[in-house]
Ligand SMILES: [Zn+2]
């Protein structure tokens with residue numbers, strides 16, 4: 001598809017806003033890796049930091065080794081087809097990773113000094129200062145976390161004067177490199193290794209600060225390089241996670257519309273239509289994904305859907321088009337895993353399972369088993385609320401309590417106003433809910449790609465599920481099913 005129609009231009013939208021994506025290039029195609037030197041040249045970048053983890057490095061090396069193209073030809077002494085080789089062929093000098101190897105620090109402020117290449121040869125600082133160089137850092141995927149320590153590791157490894165970060169990876173690496181590059185005021189390029197999540201073109205950055213998942217609004221990459229050979233060879237769980245993240249958009253889109261009706265939240269039909277179209281195309285392509293060999297066309301559809309979802313969040317300047325109650329549950333589970341140190345499943349795997357749970361609940365609403373317009377019989381009691389939030393959120397409780405004090409989203413007045421509005425728009429909202437796919441339909445699609453289906457598949461206990469239905473909505477002020485269930489006093493979350 002032609003991403004150029006959306007990039008680096010102001011779109012005057014009927015919603016009343018101007019939408020803009022500052023990303024310069026998006027390539028999702030066979031052999032996209034070979035475009036990297038041109039992309040770098042276009043940006044005028046000369047001092048590159050390459051960041052990967054062992055897995056993402058292996059993904060690129062594997063595919064480039066298999067490639068017979070000239071770009072990866074090792075005939076001139078560059079013996080692998082990695083990104084390093086591509087860069088060296090285009091005239092970049094590779095410097096040693098001084099932090100890991102302990103070699104001399106190439107602080108090339110003075111042309112008369114010397115730096116080290118990875119093979120121990122010295123490189124003159126004059127050559128570096130006048131030429132173009134890169135150096136490469138491989139992080140450990142086992143301990144990779146987008147927290148203060150992870151960020152510190154990247155900053156520590158940086159050489160002075162670095163003018164672009166080239167990230168080779170997907171979810172976590174993408175977020176970390178986006179965050180660091182934003183803070184340092186330099187661009188980053190993402191070489192995508194898996195169609196596993198929708199963060200490539202989003203400016204929303206999911207970080208962990210003080211062990212709490214925190215969303216930062218940062219910047220979009222200068223370029224996204226999605227080589228189909230690399231993406232199609234990604235582990236099946238990652239492809240399945242990407243499908244889960246996309247299928248959750250059924251809920252995100254409907255809840256965005258409902259929130260627009262009930263809380264007068266900003267809504268853009270144009271942005272919603274971009275996500276909707278990408279979602280339907282992915283649904284149609286699922287039968288060709290997750291097999292031994294996923295079809296390259298289907299991988300393209302999935303990756304495009306993920307990239308378009310990210311763009312939609314950037315355009316709307318909110319994660320709304322791509323994140324609803326299914327993401328609230330997934331984020332709560334992610335946060336609990338962090339607090340307890342439990343191993344966390346892939347983001348998209350959690351979103352897929354959460355999508356099934358939320359769809360089940362919407363089906364109960366559509367069938368009249370849950371009445372969203374009934375009046376809650378309990379009144380909001382702040383002391384009880386604080387007590388429960390402290391248990392549910394642990395060290396993150398203060399921020400959650402402060403949010404409630406500021407927004408008063410659970411106050412009796414706010415609840416009554418929303419219920420009144422819900423009554424007013426009842427038919428419209430029931431039409432939106434009834435148009436959702438059933439949990440069985442989505443379950444069949446997730447099954448086809450071998451995705452997780454149950455909470456036990458993703459290390460979530462029954463107790464954690466119950467807690468998340470009650471408390472996940474407290475992370476943000478964002479109207480969705482969980483808030484609706486609270487507002488109407490639905491029995492299973494009546495406690496708060
Ligand atoms: Zn718009």
Ligand SMILES: [Zn+2]
Nearest residue numbers: 198245347351
């Ligand atoms: Zn997501």
